[in-house]
Amino acid sequence: MDKKEERLSHILAVTIEVLGKEGADQLSMRKVAKAANLSLSNLQYYYKDKEILLIATAQYYFQRCKQEFTQTINLLKEKHNFTVPIFLETVLDLWLVNGKENSQNIMFREIWALSSRNKELEIAVETYYKNYCIWTVELFASFFKQPERLISLLIPYAEGYAIMGTVLPLDKKKIIGMLMDLIEHIES
Amino acid sequence: MDKKEERLSHILAVTIEVLGKEGADQLSMRKVAKAANLSLSNLQYYYKDKEILLIATAQYYFQRCKQEFTQTINLLKEKHNFTVPIFLETVLDLWLVNGKENSQNIMFREIWALSSRNKELEIAVETYYKNYCIWTVELFASFFKQPERLISLLIPYAEGYAIMGTVLPLDKKKIIGMLMDLIEHIES
């Protein structure tokens, strides 16, 4: 990585920090510039306006998410007591998270909102989800007969659960039980 | 409804319009004031700052959503060819909508994003989802044995589908088929 690339990704890392701390509505070019120790105009030299900065930031963030995901999955696979049901339960427990307690979900909310006003960002989000489905289908293909069906069920469910999982009539434990039963039914 | 109330709800209706057209990031007190034919300071007399205006707007919007929901469901129930499987398929087709094509979902995205930075708005969103679950459980209780389980499955799924349903390995028709099969399994 040369010096310019380092500079660019440092700006993006700082932008993620500001986004996470203050939210999309509070993020300003001036704040990012200050946090990155740049003058406003110098920041604009690297990212010429706010839109471009946000798109680059989202893509940088997605890249990070992928790294985190593969790392977590690899750790899971290497566990000494690995069985398919244990793997499944662990994955479900990992995926069903409350959006308000999870910094990754807070970032995604900001990105979603921005993407509904920005065609290019919308495409970046769509691409990420598409790839996410591909990785997870591949992962599930090692253990299940119907990976496409399982992923088409579980990924949207997890996304929705992040939004409003806390107010459902069933608690998380019962939901995981239900999902495991449904998966067994799909696979049978 | 007295004159003040009318004035207040007119402002909220105008705010919803501006939000839908331009998005949360483009919404300004000045724009709302202009669109509602008020001076900026006069708008601030009714809603003293942007936060309060947005919370009131979200609640007003939720109220509208409830009306729309009950109306749609009543029309469905009154249909001459009503059977439980047809009802279920129609409801699923109605619920599984692409978030980008649906103006209600665009509004919800804006509200979600705002709510992650605002405790009071977050509570309003949570309350809405809680009530939504209660209505739908009641509705399903007329036709199904396990309404809580079905709603705990379907509502988060529909929310997640709105976000990323377009990139799933299965198409909508197959997904509805899968869900109907799963529902049958839960009920059996």
Add this chain to the structure above:
DNA sequence: ACCTGAACACCGTTCAAGT
């Protein structure tokens, strides 16, 4: 190629003042 500072139109909020 990289960086600066001033200027512009816009924003939310505050406040003293009117009816």
Add this chain to the structure above:
DNA sequence: ACCTGAACACCGTTCAAGT
């Protein structure tokens, strides 16, 4: 109770200028 206009600090963007 309802409404006004000016003022303030902040914002994104543009631009002419430096190294």
